[in-house]
Structure formats: C-alpha cells, structure tokens
Amino acid sequence: MPTYDLQYPKQPYSTVKRYDTRASYSLKTIHTIVSTSPILHVSFTDPSTPFPVTLPMIGALGSFTRPSADITDVQDLYLHGYISSRLINLSRSSTPGNDTAQTSPEGPVGLPLTITATHLDGLVLSLTPNSHSYNYRSATLFGHATLVSDTEEKLFAMEKITNGVVPGRWQSTRTPPNKGEMASTSVLKVKISAGSAKIRTGGPGDDKADLEDEELKNRVWTGVLPVWTEIGEGVAGGYNKLEGLPADVEEWRREGNEERRRHAVEGASSAPGKLKTDEE
Amino acid sequence: MPTYDLQYPKQPYSTVKRYDTRASYSLKTIHTIVSTSPILHVSFTDPSTPFPVTLPMIGALGSFTRPSADITDVQDLYLHGYISSRLINLSRSSTPGNDTAQTSPEGPVGLPLTITATHLDGLVLSLTPNSHSYNYRSATLFGHATLVSDTEEKLFAMEKITNGVVPGRWQSTRTPPNKGEMASTSVLKVKISAGSAKIRTGGPGDDKADLEDEELKNRVWTGVLPVWTEIGEGVAGGYNKLEGLPADVEEWRREGNEERRRHAVEGASSAPGKLKTDEE
Structure with missing residues (x-):
C-alpha cells in the first residue's frame, strides 16, 4: 500500500475545467466513488453511428497480478452486466491474441471506454x-477494454463483481460457475489511463444582492435536502426456504443505509467546495 | 394528448438486442424514466480524443411550441448543469443562425448526444x-443538441428544469433571472430522434439443476433487496430564516420517498420481465 496519495495524470481529455476547485485526481477518491456505485455508465464510440453508446453496467476494481493492491493503489476495472454484443465484438476485435499485452507500439490496446460513476448527495x-445546485460525487475513468480469456482471472473478476454487490455473496452461493456459465459470461478488463472526480458538498451560496434582500430571505427556505440510496428489507423469492436474510447481510444493509444517510446529512453542512471522501 | 401509446421508431443504434423482452419504445415509459431521474448521463464524441465525453447533467422534458403536450407525447429535452465549455462550443458550432430550424438538407442539425437515465430498483x-441480477429501469434518448437563444424559450426551459428538481421551486424563489444570470446560463435543447427503455422487475430465476438442489436451497437466501432514492429532512443553510421546509415541499419529500419505496418493493415480487412503469 503506498504511503502517499497517488494521482492520475492530467490528460487533455480528463482535466476538469469548470469549477476546477471541486476536482480531484486522487486514486483513492476516484476509486472510492467508483467502487461504491452499484451502477456504472460505460460509453464507447460505435463507428456506424454518430451517437456514442452508453450502457449501465456493474463493475469492480481489482488487481489480478497484485491482489494485495488496495483501493488507494493502481487497479484495473472489471466490467460485467448487460454487455451488448456490440461492446463484446468491438472489444474482441481490439483484443490481441495474448490479452496480458496491454500496449502495442501504436499505443494502448483495446476499446477506448469512458466510465462514469455518480452519487447524488443532496x-x-x-x-x-440560478444558485440552485446538487451535492454530488462524480468520477470518470478513461481506459482501454479487452476481453478476459484466462479462467483464473475471469474467476477473480467474477468474485470481485459479485462481492461488490453484496459482500461475501460469492462464498455463500453455489460456486464455481459451471462450464456453460463460464462460456456464456464475458468479462471486460479496463486498463485505466486517466481519471478525475468532481465533488460538491455544503450549503447554498447566493449572490450578494439576494443575500441583502431581507424580504426574500424571510420568505424562501434555503438549505439542503440530503439524498442517499436506501436498501429495503429483503423480499423473499418464490423458492426461498430461509427465515430471513443472513445476519451479516442484514447488518451490511442497515449499516450501509445509516452510513449513506450520515454522509449525505454531514455533507449538507460541511464547507462548500471542500473535498470530502467516504474515509475522511 | 394522444389516445394511443406513441412509440419511438426503432433505429439501428437504438434497438435493444439482448434481453429484448425487457425492452420498450413507448414514449410514456421512456419519458417517465427520464423525468424521474435527478441526474442524466449525457455522452457525446469529441473529435480530439477516442474517449467519448460523459457528463452528469440535469434535464427536463418539455414542448415550448406546444406547452400542453404531456409526457406521453413528443417532447424536447432541455439540459442544464455543469455544461462543459467543450459541450457548449461543439453545440454552438452545430447551431445554425436560426435555432428553430432543426433539420437541414444534410439531416438533423446539432451535436449528436446520447442521454441515459437509470434507476436501480433492487x-x-x-x-x-451467474443468476444474480438487478431490478432496474433504464432509458436512453438519442438526439441532436442546439443552444437555446430565444429568451422566452430559455425561461420556459429554466422553469421546467428548476421545478423538475423540486415542484414549484421556480414560483417560490426570486425570479426571473437577471440579465447577468441569463447571459451566463446556457440551455441546450435536444431534438429527440429515437429512444428505448429496458426494465427488469421480479424475483430471482435460477437454472433447473440448482432449483432441484435441496441442500443449496436450504442454505442460500434468495429474493430481492429493494433499492430506492431517499430524500432526507431538510438541513437549513447558514442564512435561512424559516422554521422548516414549506408544507408542500415537505409533503412532496415524504410522499416521494414512500412512492419510490413502494415501487421498489412491489417490483420485487411482480412477474419477472413484465414491463412496469410508474403509472401501472
């Protein structure tokens, strides 16, 4: 684990220009936003249309070659979900025979992807x-995607992705996937070239003229409505045989709700523009 | 208001191929998903980089020329938010002198945008x-963006966007925007060419072999954890002078939470694959 705060290099395509005081290039900040986001928006260019393709997908950060690397360190992004055949085909045609080779003399190998994770906090x-705003944490990763063909790495990614949705779920269900499941599941590995985050916290800010308008201040409520993702009590499926959620999942659910609520409420009154991550 | 369910035309770039039983092209379904999404992900191509640009933005549907048109009808999408200078500049260079002209002999005028709205429901x-999944409602709109220069239309869009965040907020704050605010605010109008939605509801579905494994069924909880967006109690800002949230905003907050919760819980046990919108 590095003892200093690693930063992604600022690239022309990754540099935040507007409200740049809200920007961060810290791996820890960006990876935290990405890894706590249950849905990632994955965009790529399809040469047959002027419209970029954007797909909601599930992702997990990890380092197969250095499994001890944590979220503050260099990671790859593994993607799974409703991977369109277009995305698979475009990635396959960008994947060299040996998919551990992530660069070629012409530059990075793979399909260029832009991956966005956004949390609305208030x-x-x-x-x-005009002075209305959102409190939010948004992160973008830029990288090149190749298909994972190595079975061990695919299993590593599938476990990361499953446990990213509910901790320990991989261990508590029927694994490993059988031959048919392995064959029908595609996992993409994104080698990350750059990333950035943008964060707003704090209360409202109005212009001087409005702040001096006592009549206005006496009639308009100003402040923040905190917003977070709530996970409800489990709804058992038709063939479930168990009494209730396993204790650890129930605890994860309750504590997660409380942590997300607290984060949104505390962010509502922290200094505007102050960078704030889950760990701080 | 049309008496039949309008559908977006299926274009090669907008047709859902995977799990197409979950797809919908209904304007009502797609517009409902978009208009209840506090954040839209807006993607476009920047010729200077292979990575598409994806920005979280705020949007609202509306029809300036036919204000009575509702969500089941043809609408434009107005966008506001952290509009990057790149997006503004690319749109400006795609905006003809007369921005009411939305087509030219060469095809639609404006910057091609892909706009995605995603709700995680469970x-x-x-x-x-491998059988794990999400319940979700996801919608994508494809269209061409031009800058709105007409003052009346800009005010129409700004009101729609503000009231889309909190109903009635435009009327209860200091309006209209002053000259400086109008000049510094850019609004994009997206003329929509196509759209699609994908929806999953219902409980888990497992393969036959696993369903016949009694030992497995006796040890693994199966079902849905419903997920929704929760809006918390207002946190008053530093210069607020009012006792609490206005009664109508407080009611909107409470009822919205309850409605979103109920939607997620009911979706957890409805028939898998059944198309379900907020209105049904």
Whole structure:
C-alpha cells in the first residue's frame, strides 16, 4: 500500500475545467466513488453511428497480478452486466491474441471506454433558481477494454463483481460457475489511463444582492435536502426456504443505509467546495 | 394528448438486442424514466480524443411550441448543469443562425448526444452468482443538441428544469433571472430522434439443476433487496430564516420517498420481465 496519495495524470481529455476547485485526481477518491456505485455508465464510440453508446453496467476494481493492491493503489476495472454484443465484438476485435499485452507500439490496446460513476448527495436549495445546485460525487475513468480469456482471472473478476454487490455473496452461493456459465459470461478488463472526480458538498451560496434582500430571505427556505440510496428489507423469492436474510447481510444493509444517510446529512453542512471522501 | 401509446421508431443504434423482452419504445415509459431521474448521463464524441465525453447533467422534458403536450407525447429535452465549455462550443458550432430550424438538407442539425437515465430498483439475489441480477429501469434518448437563444424559450426551459428538481421551486424563489444570470446560463435543447427503455422487475430465476438442489436451497437466501432514492429532512443553510421546509415541499419529500419505496418493493415480487412503469 503506498504511503502517499497517488494521482492520475492530467490528460487533455480528463482535466476538469469548470469549477476546477471541486476536482480531484486522487486514486483513492476516484476509486472510492467508483467502487461504491452499484451502477456504472460505460460509453464507447460505435463507428456506424454518430451517437456514442452508453450502457449501465456493474463493475469492480481489482488487481489480478497484485491482489494485495488496495483501493488507494493502481487497479484495473472489471466490467460485467448487460454487455451488448456490440461492446463484446468491438472489444474482441481490439483484443490481441495474448490479452496480458496491454500496449502495442501504436499505443494502448483495446476499446477506448469512458466510465462514469455518480452519487447524488443532496438538493441544494437557494434563494434563486440560478444558485440552485446538487451535492454530488462524480468520477470518470478513461481506459482501454479487452476481453478476459484466462479462467483464473475471469474467476477473480467474477468474485470481485459479485462481492461488490453484496459482500461475501460469492462464498455463500453455489460456486464455481459451471462450464456453460463460464462460456456464456464475458468479462471486460479496463486498463485505466486517466481519471478525475468532481465533488460538491455544503450549503447554498447566493449572490450578494439576494443575500441583502431581507424580504426574500424571510420568505424562501434555503438549505439542503440530503439524498442517499436506501436498501429495503429483503423480499423473499418464490423458492426461498430461509427465515430471513443472513445476519451479516442484514447488518451490511442497515449499516450501509445509516452510513449513506450520515454522509449525505454531514455533507449538507460541511464547507462548500471542500473535498470530502467516504474515509475522511 | 394522444389516445394511443406513441412509440419511438426503432433505429439501428437504438434497438435493444439482448434481453429484448425487457425492452420498450413507448414514449410514456421512456419519458417517465427520464423525468424521474435527478441526474442524466449525457455522452457525446469529441473529435480530439477516442474517449467519448460523459457528463452528469440535469434535464427536463418539455414542448415550448406546444406547452400542453404531456409526457406521453413528443417532447424536447432541455439540459442544464455543469455544461462543459467543450459541450457548449461543439453545440454552438452545430447551431445554425436560426435555432428553430432543426433539420437541414444534410439531416438533423446539432451535436449528436446520447442521454441515459437509470434507476436501480433492487438487488436480485439468487442461488448462484451467474443468476444474480438487478431490478432496474433504464432509458436512453438519442438526439441532436442546439443552444437555446430565444429568451422566452430559455425561461420556459429554466422553469421546467428548476421545478423538475423540486415542484414549484421556480414560483417560490426570486425570479426571473437577471440579465447577468441569463447571459451566463446556457440551455441546450435536444431534438429527440429515437429512444428505448429496458426494465427488469421480479424475483430471482435460477437454472433447473440448482432449483432441484435441496441442500443449496436450504442454505442460500434468495429474493430481492429493494433499492430506492431517499430524500432526507431538510438541513437549513447558514442564512435561512424559516422554521422548516414549506408544507408542500415537505409533503412532496415524504410522499416521494414512500412512492419510490413502494415501487421498489412491489417490483420485487411482480412477474419477472413484465414491463412496469410508474403509472401501472
């Protein structure tokens, strides 16, 4: 684990220009936003249309070659989900015979992907519509995707992805996947070239003229409505035979709700523009 | 208001291929998903990089020329938010002198955008990792963006966007925006060419071999953890002078939480694959 705060290099395509005081290039900050996001938006260019393709997918960070590397360190992003045949085919045609070779003399190998993770943390209500804002944490990763063909690495990624949705779920279900499941499941590995995050916390900010308007301040409520993702009590399926959720999953559910709620509420009153991550 | 269910035309770039039983092209279904999503992911191609640009933005549907058109009808999408200078500049260079002209002999005018709205409704936990899934509602719109220059239309869009975040907020704050605010705010109008939605509801589904494995069924909990967006109690800002949230906003907050919770819980036990919108 590095003892210093690693930063992604600023590339022309990854540098935040507007409200750059809200920007961060820290691996720890960016990876935390990505790894706590149950859905990632994955975009790529399809040469047959002027519209980029954007797919909601499930992802997990990990390092197969250095499994001890944690979230503050260099990681790859593994993607799974409703991978369109277009994405698979475009990635396959960008995957060299040996998919451990991630660069070629012409540059990085693989399909260029832009991956976005966004958490809405609050609705910021001010005196005028123009000063309204959101509290949010948003991260973007830029990288090149290749198909994972090595069975061990595929299993490593599938376990990371499954346990990223519910901790320990891989260990508590029927594994490993059988031959048919392995064959029908595609996992993409994204070698990350750059990344950035943008974060807003804090209360509303209005212009001087409005702040001096006592009549306005006396009639308009200003502040933040905190927003978070709530996970409800389990709804048992038709063939479930167990009394209730396993104790560890129930605890994870309750504690996660409370942590997300607290994060949103605390962010509502912290200094505006202050960078704040889950760990701070 | 049309008396039949309007559908977006299926274009090569908009047709859902995987799990197409989960697909919908209904304007009502797609527009409902978009208009209840506080954040939209907006993607476009930047010729200077192989990576598409994806920005989290705020949007609202509306029809300036036919204000009575509702969500079941043809609408434009207005976008506002952290509009990057790249997006503004690319759109400006794609905007003709008269921005009411939305087509030219060469085809639609404006910058091609892909806009995605995704709601996570549940974590679907099954007997094996490979059968795990999400309940979700996802919609994609494809269209061409131009800058809105007409003052009346800009005000129409700004009101729609503000009231889309909190109903009635435009009317209860200091409006209209002053000259400086109008000049510094850019609004994009997206003329929609196509759209699609994908929806999953229901409980887990496992393969026959696993369903016949009594030992497995006796040790693994299967079902759905419903997921929704929760809006917390207002946190007053530093210069707020009011006792609490206005009664209508407080009611909207509470009822919205309850409605989103109920939607996620009911979706957890409805028939798998059944198309379900907020109205049904």
